[in-house]
Amino acid sequence: MEKSLLDQISSPEDLRHLKPDELPKLAQELRAFIINIVATKEGHLGASLGVVELTIALHYVFNTPKDQLIWDVGHQAYGHKILTGRKAIFHTNRQLDGICGFPNREESVYDAFGVGHASTSISAALGMAIASKLKGDFNQHHIAVIGDASIAGGMAFEGLNHAGVTDANLLVILNDNAIGIDPSVGALKMYLTNVKKGTQKQDNIFEALNFNYFGPIDGHDLRAVISELERLKDIKGPKFLHVITTKGKGLKQAEKDQVKYHAPGKFNAKTGDLFETSTLEQAPKYQDVFGKTIVELAKKNARIVGITPAMPTGSSLKFMMTEIPQRAFDVGIAEQHAVTLAAGMAAQGLIPFCNIYSTFMQRAYDQVIHDVALQKLPVIFCLDRAGLVGEDGATHHGTFDLSYLRSIPNLIIFAPRNEIELRNIMFTAQLGLNQPIAIRYPRGRGVTIDWKRPFESIEIGTAAFLKKGTNLAVLSIGNMAQHVTGAISNLDVSHIDMRFVKPLDEPLLHTVFKTHKTIITIEDNSIKGGFGSAILEFAASNNYTSSIKTLGIPDHFIEHGKVSELHKRIGLDAQSLTAYISSFL
Numbered sequence: 236m237e238k239s240l241l242d243q244i245s246s247p248e249d250l251r252h253l254k255p256d257e258l259p260k261l262a263q264e265l266r267a268f269i270i271n272i273v274a275t276k277e278g279h280l281g282a283s284l285g286v287v288e289l290t291i292a293l294h295y296v297f298n299t300p301k302d303q304l305i306w307d308v309g310h311q312a313y314g315h316k317i318l319t320g321r322k323a324i325f326h327t328n329r330q331l332d333g334i335c336g337f338p339n340r341e342e343s344v345y346d347a348f349g350v351g352h353a354s355t356s357i358s359a360a361l362g363m364a365i366a367s368k369l370k371g372d373f374n375q376h377h378i379a380v381i382g383d384a385s386i387a388g389g390m391a392f393e394g395l396n397h398a399g400v401t402d403a404n405l406l407v408i409l410n411d412n413a414i415g416i417d418p419s420v421g422a423l424k425m426y427l428t429n430v431k432k433g434t435q436k437q438d439n440i441f442e443a444l445n446f447n448y449f450g451p452i453d454g455h456d457l458r459a460v461i462s463e464l465e466r467l468k469d470i471k472g473p474k475f476l477h478v479i480t481t482k483g484k485g486l487k488q489a490e491k492d493q494v495k496y497h498a499p500g501k502f503n504a505k506t507g508d509l510f511e512t513s514t515l516e517q518a519p520k521y522q523d524v525f526g527k528t529i530v531e532l533a534k535k536n537a538r539i540v541g542i543t544p545a546m547p548t549g550s551s552l553k554f555m556m557t558e559i560p561q562r563a564f565d566v567g568i569a570e571q572h573a574v575t576l577a578a579g580m581a582a583q584g585l586i587p588f589c590n591i592y593s594t595f596m597q598r599a600y601d602q603v604i605h606d607v608a609l610q611k612l613p614v615i616f617c618l619d620r621a622g623l624v625g626e627d628g629a630t631h632h633g634t635f636d637l638s639y640l641r642s643i644p645n646l647i648i649f650a651p652r653n654e655i656e657l658r659n660i661m662f663t664a665q666l667g668l669n670q671p672i673a674i675r676y677p678r679g680r681g682v683t684i685d686w687k688r689p690f691e692s693i694e695i696g697t698a699a700f701l702k703k704g705t706n707l708a709v710l711s712i713g714n715m716a717q718h719v720t721g722a723i724s725n726l727d728v729s730h731i732d733m734r735f736v737k738p739l740d741e742p743l744l745h746t747v748f749k750t751h752k753t754i755i756t757i758e759d760n761s762i763k764g765g766f767g768s769a770i771l772e773f774a775a776s777n778n779y780t781s782s783i784k785t786l787g788i789p790d791h792f793i794e795h796g797k798v799s800e801l802h803k804r805i806g807l808d809a810q811s812l813t814a815y816i817s818s819f820l
C-alpha cells in the first residue's frame with residue numbers, strides 16, 4: 236500500500252521536500268490523524284483542527300527548529316507535535332509517561348518554549364529575538380502564534396508594547412477564530428470583528444504599536460498563508476500577521492459546537508458525535524455545585540456578583556451568566572483584572588465571588604495581597620481545580636495555592652471535603668466576613684449525590700472531628716479526607732478534617748497534640764509551605780514534641796496522567812495511605 240504523505244514525514248525537513256500542491260492532501264491527512272487519536276485518547280481538539288494549515292505553512296516556510304516557533308497556551312500544537320517527529324507516540328498524548336499535551340522543552344527541540352498558561356508567547360519570542368541579536372545572529376526568525384482570546388490577556392499587551400520599540404526580528408501571528416474556550420469577550424474582540432469587516436484598517440491598533448500589520452488573511456488557504464509568510468520572512472523588525480480561522484475546522488460538530496469540542500472527551504471519530512456518559516446516580520462536579528449555589532444565593536442576595544476570567548463553562552459561572560446576566564462577568568483571560576475588579580466591587584459593598592482556577596490564580600498574586608488582603612476587602616475567592624488536575628499536567632495542577640496564600644495576612648483559607656461543605660462555606664461567606672476568604676476545591680466530582688441540602692453556616696476556624704482513635708491522629712485538608720476515610724476504616728486512628736488552613740482550629744489542635752503521640756498531615760498541595768507546614772509551625776510555637784509526618788505533593792513538578800494514577804505514584808491514594816499510616820501503629 237502506498238504510504239500516506241503524513242507517514243513520510245518524520246521531521247519538518249521531510250515536509251519541506253513536498254511540493255506546494257501536495258500540501259492540501261497533507262492537511263487532510265493531518266486533520267484525520269488528530270481526530271482519530273483525540274476521539275479515543277481525549278484532549279484538546281478544536282484549536283488544533285483550526286491551525287492545521289497554519290502549522291504546515293509555518294514549518295514549510297521557516298527553518299524550524301533554528302527558527303523559533305512559540306505557540307501560546309499550546310493546546311493547539313497537536314499538528315506541530317505530529318509533524319515534528321512525534322506521530323508514532325502521539326497516541327500517548329497526555330497519558331501517564333506519555334507525551335505532554337502542551338509544547339515542552341524537554342520533549343523536543345521543536346518546542347521552543349514550554350507553555351500551558353495563556354498570553355506568554357509574545358514576551359518569550361521577544362526575549363529570544365533580543366537574545367539572538369545580542370549573540371550576533373541576525374538570520375533567525377522568532378514567531379509567536381497567539382489566539383484572539385489570549386492576545387487580550389494583559390501580558391500579551393505588555394509584550395506588544397515592548398516589542399514595538401525594538402527592532403527585534405519578531406513575527407506575531409494572531410490566530411483569530413473569535414472564540415476562546417467560550418466566546419471571546421471585550422472591546423478588543425469588537426475591534427477585531429471590525430477589522431475583519433474592513434472598517435477599521437486605517438487606525439490599526441497594532442500599527443499604532445509600531446508593528447508592520449498584514450492581513451487579515453484566510454488561515455485555511457494554504458497557498459495564501461505560505462506566500463504571506465514567505466514575504467514576511469524578508470521584512471525585518473516586529474511584524475503582525477492577522478489570520479482568520481475556524482475553530483474545529485474539518486469536523487462538522489466541532490465547528491458547530493466550538494465550546495463543547497474545545498476538549499470534548501471521547502467521541503465517534505467517524506461521525507464526530509460525542510459519547511454521552513450517564514450521569515445518573517453520580518455525585519455532581521464541584522464546579523456545578525459552585526455554579527448552581529451562586530445562582531441560588533444571588534437570587535436572594537442582590538449584592539452578590541460573580542466573576543470569571545474566561546472560564547464560564549469550566550467554572551460553571553455560566554449558570555449565573557444565563558440567569559442573572561447583569562451580575563455575572565466574564566472578563567476574558569485577565570486574572571489580575573478579575574481580582575482587582577472584585578476588590579473594587581467589594582469596596583463599594585458588593586459581595587463578589589471571584590472564581591479562578593488555582594493554577595491561573597498564580598497570575599494574580601500581587602492583586603490578592605495588595606488590592607484585596609491589605610485592604611481587608613471581603614472578596615470571596617473560589618479556587619477551582621485545586622490539587623492535581625490530571626491530564627493537563629504540570630502547567631495546570633493546582634498544588635501551590637495553600638503555600639502561596641497561607642502567608643497572606645487577613646485571608647481566610649478553607650477547603651471543603653465534599654459538596655455540602657462547599658455550599659455551606661459559600662453560604663457562610665456571603666453572610667459577611669469582613670475579610671477575604673479563599674475556598675479551594677478540586678476538579679471533577681465529589682461524593683454526595685443529594686448535595687442540595689438546606690444551608691448551614693460554618694463557624695470560621697473550626698475543624699471537624701471525623702473519627703476518634705488512639706495515639707495517632709491524621710489531619711487532612713479538603714477532599715483528601717475521602718482518601719483518608721477509605722484508608723483508615725480498619726485502623727485505630729483519629730481523623731480530623733481541619734477545613735481551615737487559616738485560621739487553624741487551635742483549641743482542637745491543642746487537644747489533639749496532648750492526646751496523640753504521632754500526627755500525620757495529608758494534603759494535595761505542595762508539602763513545602765502548605766497545610767503540613769502550618770501544623771509544624773503550630774507545634775513548634777507551642778513546644779509540642781509529638782512526631783509529625785507531612786504528606787502531600789513532593790517538591791518537584793508532577794507530570795500528567797489520570798489523577799488516580801498520579802495520586803498512586805506519589806503515595807496519596809487510599810491504599811498507599813493505609814500502608815503508610817499502619818507503619819506507625
Ligand SMILES: Cc1ncc(C[n+]2csc(CCOP(=O)(O)OP(=O)(O)O)c2C)c(N)n1
Binds near residue numbers: 414570
Ligand atoms: C492564564 C490562563 N488563563 C486561562 C487559561 C485557560 N484557557 C486555555 S485556552 C483558553 C482560550 C484560548 O483562546 P484563544 O487564545 O483564542 O485560542 P483558541 O483556543 O481559540 O485557539 C483559555 C481561557 C489559560 N490556559 N491560561
Ligand SMILES: CC(=O)[C@@H](O)[C@H](O)COP(=O)(O)O
Binds near residue numbers: 279351
Ligand atoms: C488549555 C487550557 O488551559 C484549558 O483548556 C484547560 O485544559 C481546561 O481545563 P478543564 O478541563 O479542567 O476545564
Ligand SMILES: [Mg+2]
Binds near residue numbers: 383410411
Ligand atoms: Mg480563539
